Amino acid sequence: MKALILTKSEGPGSVELQDIDRPTPGPGEVRVALRAASLNYRELWISRGQYPGMKLPSGLGADGAGVIDAVGAGVDSAQVGREVVLYPGQGWGDNPKYPGKNFALYGMPLPGTLAEYICVPVENALDKPASLSFEEAACLPTAGLTAWRALRVKANLAAGESVLITGIGGGVAVAACVFAVAMGGKVFVTSSVEEKIRRAEQLGAAGGVVYKQDKWGKALGKLAGGIDVVVDGAPASSLSQYVRCLNMGARVVIYGSTGGVDAQFSTPDLFLRHATLLGTAMGTPSDFRDMIAFVAQHRLRPVIDQRFPLARARDALLALESSHDMGKIVVSMS
The missing domain is CATH 3.90.180.10 (Medium-chain alcohol dehydrogenases, catalytic domain)
Known part of the structure; x- marks a missing residue:
């Protein structure tokens, strides 16, 4: 073969x-x-x-x-x-x-x-x-499973909550966008270009910001009003920008280290918001079965x-x- x-x-x-x-x-x-x-x-x-x-x-x-x-x-x-x-x-x-x-x-x-x-x-x-x-x-297997576990298992996303997905375009980020929309989340994304934000909107995202602009976190705050869940594959360059957009009780799930391994941010921005910082990679066989069932039920593509x-x-x-x-x-x- x-x-x-x-x-x-x-x-x-x-x-x-x-x-x-x-x-x-x-x-x-x-x-x-x-x-x-x-x-x-x-x-x-x-x-x-x-x-x-x-x-x-x-x-x-x-x-x-x-x-x-x-x-x-x-x-x-x-x-x-x-x-x-x-x-x-x-x-x-x-x-x-x-x-x-x-x-x-x-x-x-x-x-x-x-x-x-x-x-x-x-x-x-x-x-x-x-x-x-x-x-x-x-x-579906690797990227879909990682996105599923980030949203469903780690963040326990509830319908109506706002979700930030950084770096839309990659397999995990796109899967997270599709899943979060199907779960009833209000999804916002970041990208290096406007075109990918528009494509995310076609998948159901509410909007997004270009992370190449200075202080894009402020633009995100004006657009979203506050974020409940973050799915982030590039925290070194993004965490310090969006941390002040987090709502009380927010959950930040990190699944990758694109762009570097060192992330700097103000710790009070997390603990005074009672926010949780979580890590994830892949998922269990049970997570995988649940994800496949969800995809089949909602006919996601x-x-x-x-x-x-x-x-x-x-x-x-x-x-x-x-x-x-x-x-x-x-x-x-x-």
């Missing part, structure tokens, strides 16, 4: 599409003939060697959707033919608050989804929402930025690095 393999950590241009053996499902596993996968910035970090416990060669890709075509021992053969979307990791553990030390994702150290086939535990393969294409479903065939998976990674715009970059196997 064809699979995208990283053999040396010299950046996204160093990946290779190779012929490797098609995997055989073990006990409790199913084999999925993948139809689509989506990319995350995680693949770029891995390609540069910026990931703990790097072992090469390695397949890439954590997100995927496809059709079960074989089962291992102990798995009902009726599973064959199911259209599924994959929970992107294994070994979260028993504590829903955070993953255990054995938690691992597909595409390093586990086999990757940028391939024609993958074997996963049967419980990792959830029914694909019938309203979604394989490409749309493949957009992920936003796809660009599409590539598997034969051009390297180009897809290069596009993620240089020309990514709004939503997810998808690789199709068919």
Whole structure:
């Protein structure tokens, strides 16, 4: 089978599409003939060697959707033919608050989804929402799960609350916008350009501000009047701007560190507002099931930025690095 393999950590241009053996499902596993996968910035970090416990060669890709075509021992053969979307990791553990030390994702150290086939535990393969294409479903696992857990589990967003999503355009931010609107939130966004704010408004956002302007936090305060929940992937450059826009009891959920790891802000702006600062990454299998059910119930559609065939998976990674715009970059196997 064809699979995208990283053999040396010299950046996204160093990946290779190779012929490797098609995997055989073990006990409790199913084999999925993948139809689509989506990319995350995680693949770029891995390609540069910026990931703990790097072992090469390695397949890439954590997100995927496809059709079960074989089962291992102990798995009902009726599973064959199911259209599924994959929970992107294994070994979260028993504590829903955070993953255990054995938690691992597909595409390093586990086999990757940028391939024609993958074997996963049967419980990792959830029914694909019938309203979604394989490409749309493949957009959900990593970015969608992170956004879902930020909003539903960490922030416990309630209908009618105001939500700020920083840096609209990336996979998590766009998923958070779609989810927050469906949950009844009043969504505001930040972006480097007005065009992305307008596109967020098409997804249901109430408006936004360009973060390249000086003191954009004041503009946000005038626009929103106050923020109850923040989903932030770039706190180093944004937290000090919006902290004074927070309402009493606000929840700030940080999921990334784009633009730097050091965030400076006035601590009284948090504690005098009784605000909570939270961190999150990925989510539990239960979170994933809840998210997929929510997507199916509300017939939500992920936003796809660009599409590539598997034969051009390297180009897809290069596009993620240089020309990514709004939503997810998808690789199709068919």
